[in-house]
Amino acid sequence: MNHQRIVRTVCFITAGYVIVLAVWLGWLIEHTPEATIPYQIMGLVAAFGSALGFGMMAAERPCRADRQLARRGLEGWASIERVTPLRRTPDNGELTELDLRLTVPGSESYSGRVVYEVRREEATRFVPGETITILVDPNNRDRIMLCP
Known part of the structure; x- marks a missing residue:
């Protein structure tokens, strides 16, 4: 198990998620109907979980060499x-x-x-x-x- 690659992957995905969350909170949430906010939150959490899962699968692959x-x-x-x-x-x-x-x-x-x-x-x-x-x-x- 390559712990360094896994930590880098989790940090990269989390940083990307924080950026997406900041854009959503700072700009998109004002332009969407209020009734859809819970669904958007569920979608954001599901996207984060999916990105982590795919990232962990990619981190476990052997290196190219x-x-x-x-x-x-x-x-x-x-x-x-x-x-x-x-x-x-x-x-x-x-x-x-x-x-x-x-x-x-x-x-x-x-x-x-x-x-x-x-x-x-x-x-x-x-x-x-x-x-x-x-x-x-x-x-x-x-x-x-x-x-x-």
Whole structure:
């Protein structure tokens, strides 16, 4: 979960909503029939909730570079050589440094290190000696993505 992107999204949408609310209160409310004001308020609140929902969905999407890597990356595998827990994460996972032996078909194996959030239910997959699937950027072999 990318907390920084979520906070930025919520702040941006809230700032936009405050501007819309100020325009409505300062100018539009004077030019509308009084009987429609409760419906306008409901519409404004519904629009704010919808904008927050769509914004949160957009904030949870992977970044563009990760989407490109998932689409164009070369599939390979990695053998876990060492696992070093770093710290707990807010969503009940553990930030872990993994030392890997990376293998991509058509090239020699090489070593790499990645920091990855290991969820509690996935902990048995990330132990020394296990093999995991990876995607490697064909233009930069140091850029890898672990596949779930």
